[in-house]
Amino acid sequence: NAGVIQTPRHKVTGKGQEATLWCEPISGHSAVFWYRQTIVQGLEFLTYFRNQAPIDDSGMPKERFSAQMPNQSHSTLKIQSTQPQDSAVYLCASSPRTGGALAEQFFGPGTRLTVL
Amino acid sequence: GDSVTQTEGPVTVSESESLIINCTYSATSIAYPNLFWYVRYPGEGLQLLLKVITAGQKGSSRGFEATYNKETTSFHLQKASVQESDSAVYYCALGRRNYNQGKLIFGQGTKLSIKP
Numbered sequence A: 001n002a003g004v005i006q007t008p009r010h011k012v013t014g015k016g017q018e019a020t021l022w023c024e025p026i027s028g029h030s031a032v033f034w035y036r037q038t039i040v041q042g043l044e045f046l047t048y049f050r051n052q053a054p055i056d057d058s059g060m061p062k063e064r065f066s067a068q069m070p071n072q073s074h075s076t077l078k079i080q081s082t083q084p085q086d087s088a089v090y091l092c093a094s095s096p097r098t099g100g101a102l103a104e105q106f107f108g109p110g111t112r113l114t115v116l
Numbered sequence B: 001g002d003s004v005t006q007t008e009g010p011v012t013v014s015e016s017e018s019l020i021i022n023c024t025y026s027a028t029s030i031a032y033p034n035l036f037w038y039v040r041y042p043g044e045g046l047q048l049l050l051k052v053i054t055a056g057q058k059g060s061s062r063g064f065e066a067t068y069n070k071e072t073t074s075f076h077l078q079k080a081s082v083q084e085s086d087s088a089v090y091y092c093a094l095g096r097r098n099y100n101q102g103k104l105i106f107g108q109g110t111k112l113s114i115k116p
Helices: none
Strands: A005-007 A010-013 A019-024 A031-038 A042-050 A053-056 A065-071 A074-079 A088-095 A111-115 B003-006 B011-014 B019-021 B023-026 B034-040 B047-052 B058-061 B064-067 B077-079 B088-095 B104-106 B110-115
Touching: A005 A088, A010 A019, A019 A088, A019 A111, A031 A074, A031 B104, A042 A065, A042 A074, A042 B104, A053 A065, A074 A088, B003 B088, B003 B104, B011 B019, B019 B110, B023 B088, B034 B064, B047 B058, B047 B064
Parallel strands: A010 A111, B011 B110
Antiparallel strands: A005 A019, A019 A074, A031 A042, A031 A088, A042 A053, A065 A074, A088 A111, B003 B023, B019 B077, B034 B047, B034 B088, B058 B064, B064 B077, B088 B104, B088 B110
């Protein structure tokens, strides 16, 4: 079991450029979550999918951020026109089921995004 | 809204001494929250340490314990005798029990260092 895989591990972009972050969940897991971690805001929920369908995007910034899960083996988080305040570690997690009594999430190593 | 507050770090404890990391939560929109402690060891990803889904019950793992106290809305993490290998960042988190609400709300994290 390789765990949750995130690529790239580090990404540096210039202000105004686009950044796409990839996540491969653990095989067989039905839920995928995206979180963002900064020193100021801590660990914040962004969005999640269950069985590839978007369920809750209440944490996503209204502009420039989008997430997709085109198949059960990967999800992407896209940030258009990146800004310095988007600099953060973006974490992806997967879970064999959502909510309920066994809502354990398995986290990937994260992608550190730096916007210059 | 829902939130989690934990002991502000960094915390330094001598090896073999006892430890408590405080965690209190506010779950105004969650009737029956699930409570979790996650840990990030140096160089590793975030991983589940223990979880409790029923008020009044205690969870334990790797010598750590935490009791879900609904009256005081607390979920403090304790260990009777810490080891150097316990040096890590600890996060308290709460989640919903509803199947469609899988997101976790994290505290700010507490960095723990153990003095040999």
